Amino acid sequence: MRNRLFITAMLAPTVILLLLFYGYPILANLRMSFTDLSLLGMKRGGSWVGLANYREFFRSGGFGHILFNTLVWLTATSVIIRLILGLGIAVLLNTRALKQLRMAALGRFALLIPWATPPIVAVVIWRFLLERNGAVNAALIWLGIVDQPVAFFADMRTVWPSIVVIMLWNTVPLIALSLLSSLQTVPHEYYEAAELDGATHWQKFRFVTLPFLMPSLLVLGLMSVFWSFNNFVYVWLATGAGPGTFTNVLATEVYLKAFIDFRLGYSSAIGMVMATVMGAFGILYLRLVARQQLEDTL
Amino acid sequence: MTARVASGSRHWRDPSPLGLAACAALAIVTLFVLVYPAIYVLIGSFRPNGGLLSAASTLTLRNYIQIFQSGFGRFIFNSLVICVTATLASTILSIMAAYVFSRFDFPLKRSFFIGILFGQVFPWIVLINPLFVAFAAMHLINSYVGMILTYTAFTIPFSIYMLVGYLVTVPKSLDEAAIVDGASRWQVMWFIICPVMLPGFVATATYAFLLCWTEFLFALAFLTQTNLKTLTLGLYQFFGEDNVDWGAVMAASVVTTLPVFLLFLPIQGRISPGRTAGAVK
Numbered sequence: 001m002r003n004r005l006f007i008t009a010m011l012a013p014t015v016i017l018l019l020l021f022y023g024y025p026i027l028a029n030l031r032m033s034f035t036d037l038s039l040l041g042m043k044r045g046g047s048w049v050g051l052a053n054y055r056e057f058f059r060s061g062g063f064g065h066i067l068f069n070t071l072v073w074l075t076a077t078s079v080i081i082r083l084i085l086g087l088g089i090a091v092l093l094n095t096r097a098l099k100q101l102r103m104a105a106l107g108r109f110a111l112l113i114p115w116a117t118p119p120i121v122a123v124v125i126w127r128f129l130l131e132r133n134g135a136v137n138a139a140l141i142w143l144g145i146v147d148q149p150v151a152f153f154a155d156m157r158t159v160w161p162s163i164v165v166i167m168l169w170n171t172v173p174l175i176a177l178s179l180l181s182s183l184q185t186v187p188h189e190y191y192e193a194a195e196l197d198g199a200t201h202w203q204k205f206r207f208v209t210l211p212f213l214m215p216s217l218l219v220l221g222l223m224s225v226f227w228s229f230n231n232f233v234y235v236w237l238a239t240g241a242g243p244g245t246f247t248n249v250l251a252t253e254v255y256l257k258a259f260i261d262f263r264l265g266y267s268s269a270i271g272m273v274m275a276t277v278m279g280a281f282g283i284l285y286l287r288l289v290a291r292q293q294l295e296d297t298l
Numbered sequence: 299m300t301a302r303v304a305s306g307s308r309h310w311r312d313p314s315p316l317g318l319a320a321c322a323a324l325a326i327v328t329l330f331v332l333v334y335p336a337i338y339v340l341i342g343s344f345r346p347n348g349g350l351l352s353a354a355s356t357l358t359l360r361n362y363i364q365i366f367q368s369g370f371g372r373f374i375f376n377s378l379v380i381c382v383t384a385t386l387a388s389t390i391l392s393i394m395a396a397y398v399f400s401r402f403d404f405p406l407k408r409s410f411f412i413g414i415l416f417g418q419v420f421p422w423i424v425l426i427n428p429l430f431v432a433f434a435a436m437h438l439i440n441s442y443v444g445m446i447l448t449y450t451a452f453t454i455p456f457s458i459y460m461l462v463g464y465l466v467t468v469p470k471s472l473d474e475a476a477i478v479d480g481a482s483r484w485q486v487m488w489f490i491i492c493p494v495m496l497p498g499f500v501a502t503a504t505y506a507f508l509l510c511w512t513e514f515l516f517a518l519a520f521l522t523q524t525n526l527k528t529l530t531l532g533l534y535q536f537f538g539e540d541n542v543d544w545g546a547v548m549a550a551s552v553v554t555t556l557p558v559f560l561l562f563l564p565i566q567g568r569i570s571p572g573r574t575a576g577a578v579k
Contacts, residue, residue, distance in 0.1 A: 006483045007404050010394040014454055015410075017391070021425070021451035022417055028428035042434055089328055097321035107325060110332045116562040117336060118512035120530050121551045124537060125335045128342065128544060135338060169335065223419070230421035233514050237534070251423045258427050259519065271424040278421055290415045297462050298399065298411060 026275070033269035039262035046265050053269035062245060062253070070229065070249040073160045078167045079224045083217060085168060086175025091209065093176070094183045108180070111173035122170040123237040127153070130162055154243050163238050163247060167228070175220050182216045183209070219289050225281060230274075250274045343548035361549035365536070370550060372525060373532030380442060380528060381510035384449035389503040392454055396461035397487045401470065411462075417455030426519050433520060440523045448516050453506040460505070460569075464498035465491070501568040504561050511558065529554050 033053055037046030057063055092098065093107045114122070129135050130152040137149040152162045190208045199207065232251040235241060241248040241256060248256070250270065258267035344357040398404075399411060429448070430439070438444030468491055476486045492499065514530045521527050527535070533554055537547040 003402060003483075004404075007398050007402050010398045011410075014391050014395040014458070017447075017451045018414070018417065018454065021429070021448070022420065024432075025425040025428040028431070029424060032427060032431070037431075039430075042431055092321065092324055092328065095321050097318045098325055101318070101322055101325075103322065103325050103329075107329060110329045112563065112566060113336050113559075114332055116559050116566075117555060118530070118558060120512065120514055120533055121339075121555050124533070124547055124551045125339050127537070127542075128339060128548070129335055131544075169331070173332070226419040230419075230423065232423050237514075251421070254423050255426070255515075255519075258430075264427050264431065268427050271421075271427060274421055275424050278419070282416065282419070285416075285419060286412065290412050293415055293459070294408060294411055297459070297466065298408070 029268045029271055029275075032265055033272045035265040036263075037265040037268075039258065039264050042264070049265070053266045054273070056266065057270055057273065062248065065245075066248050066250060066253050069160075069247060070251075073164065073247075074231065074235065074249050075225055075228045077160075078164050078171075078228050079221060081164065082168055082172055082175055082224055083221055085172045086179055086220070087213070087217070089172065089176040090179035090183055091205070093180055108177070111177055113173075114169050115173035115177070117170060119170055119233045120237055123166055123234060126162070126166045126169065127238065153239050156243065156246055159239060159243065159247055163234055166238060167231075167234050171224070171227075175224070178220055179213060179216060182213055186212045219292070222281075222285060222289055226278070226285070229278065229281070250277075339548050340552060342544065343552045345545065347543070347545045361545035362553075365546050365549050365553070368546075369524070370532055370553065373527055373529045374553070376442075376526055377511060377529040380445045380449060381507050383442075384446045384453065384510050385503055385507040387446065387450040388453040388457055388506055389499065391450070392457035392461050392502070393492070393499065394487070395454075396458050396465055397491065399458070399462045400465035400468075401473065414455045414458050418459065422452065422515060426515070430519055439520055440526050442526070444520055445517070445528075448520065449510045449513065452516070453509055456509070457502050457506050460502040461495075461499065464495050464502075468494055498568060501565040504565050505569055508558055508561060512554075 032046070034048055034050060035046030036049050036053075089107075089111070093104050098104045098107065117125070131137070132149045132151060136152070137146075140146045141149065150158055152158045186209065190212075191204055194204050194208050230251060232255065235247055235249050235252050236255070239247045241252040250273070254267050254271050254274065256267075257263050257270060261267075343361055344359070346356070346358060346360065399407070433439050433444050438447070472490060472494070473483075473486050476490045477483070481490065512530060513528075514534070517528045517531050518534070521531060524535075533547070533550045536543065536550050
């Protein structure tokens with residue numbers, strides 16, 4: 001009985017706060033998405049417009065473009081390259097060669113620098129490096145790859161790769177460090193057995209290392225999907241969704257519609273679309289990650 | 299030791315000079331890409347206009363003087379007030395909840411916990427509109443209180459998850475012994491368990507602080523008055539416009555990042571990267 005009181009008292013503040021900041025907003029957002037509420041007329045409130053906001057968004061010219069940007073560039077491209085590079089760096093730092101050269105510890109330390117850099121600063125750094133007169137252009141011209149400086153964030157051919165590079169620099173270290181700690185738990189006997197069977201380096205990687213890392217890769221990949229899909233800061237700070245609306249994604253569209261166009265109702269409808277897509281991933285998250293985290297923790 | 303015994307096998311044979319050179323070359327390129335951009339900006343912050351236009355290699359503190367003259371100190375103060383308070387509140391609430399999760403069974407415990415885990419992966423941008431409307435009605439836009447409440451709520455899921463992980467490693471017999479000696483649960487939690495897990499708690503609180511310190515989206519939406527803006531908004535103000543003063547931006551970036559490095563390096567060994575994967579926004 002005393003315990004029950006204690007449990008309730010300890011959990012109550014957290015539960016109330018989370019209901020106010022997650023539970024209530026989700027329901028309020030759903031209700032707002034059926035109105036024409038404006039940021040300038042919040043006191044007056046909005047009128048009920050049914051599904052008009054959703055219809056408008058799905059029929060708007062930007063819809064397919066925004067969805068493509070979000071799913072293909074912001075999420076798929078960045079997550080796949082992130083996992084490959086993270087795996088590559090982890091394997092490299094785990095090689096005997098680097099340990100012999102005493103570079104493994106140095107590499108581990110170097111990974112901490114981009115990992116600890118705040119996203120807004122990562123964007124600053126790369127916008128500076130990719131400036132017209134910046135270091136990257138200087139290097140490209142010196143190497144004779146281009147004649148004229150490239151306007152990385154204004155040119156439609158280079159703007160998405162540039163954003164992805166910023167994301168990768170900032171986030172690959174987390175993947176690499178995580179995989180590195182998994183790699184160090186692979187039992188040596190596995191490699192020795194593979195060698196007795198005459199396995200090549202590639203076969204050892206393919207049939208020993210990779211299967212061993214699969215569970216970590218899956219979790220990291222899925223978390224990266226959430227993290228990239230939901231992300232607002234990289235696109236917003238690198239390009240402000242530009243040039244024009246060329247790099248607009250769902251997160252920036254929600255912000256633009258609410259705080260630049262003042263259309264809160266319409267923006268909330270886009271937010272609901274976003275939450276629905278995430279909900280689909282959420283089932284995967286529940287089955288593959290959350291259960292595991294629950295078992296590991298409780 | 300078994301490694302030596304098996305030294306005849308290929309995995310343990312010393313790498314060939316060619317392999318050694320290839321690995322070293324790859325590693326040097328990787329190190330360069332990881333470290334050089336940060337160092338470049340650090341040096342740029344001591345040069346006129348970030349060293350972009352002038353080839354002059356003169357080093358100067360002008361950029362730093364300039365940003366503090368244009369009010370950067372105020373942004374630092376705002377960030378400190380908001381982040382320190384939010385971190386304290388969120389850590390205290392999280393310790394209370396995490397203790398209960400690690401010590402008791404109660405109805406819906408697993409569902410609660412999964413709900414908290416979901417909080418880590420939910421798109422925050424979707425919560426902005428309704429929170430903005432509610433905050434506007436309660437005069438919490440452009441207020442410390444609004445930002446503190448927001449940051450407290452949004453660091454709690456991560457903190458609880460981390461703390462439960464630490465607390466389950468503390469044997470329950472420790473609690474029971476203290477209770478037999480007449481301590482209350484509340485006393486056990488703060489005076490017996492907390493000291494044991496202090497390093498883990500400090501690491502969790504530090505990470506929560508860093509999440510607030512580097513947060514941009516909520517600050518952008520909920521703070522519009524210049525005198526209330528946080529550090530990240532102050533930095534954004536310097537480089538959001540068309541004509542960027544790179545010198546000032548670099549200096550502001552260094553001032554923003556330096557505390558992050560100083561706080562992050564000592565705790566990074568305790569923060570498993572996998573656990574924080576969902577907490578980076």
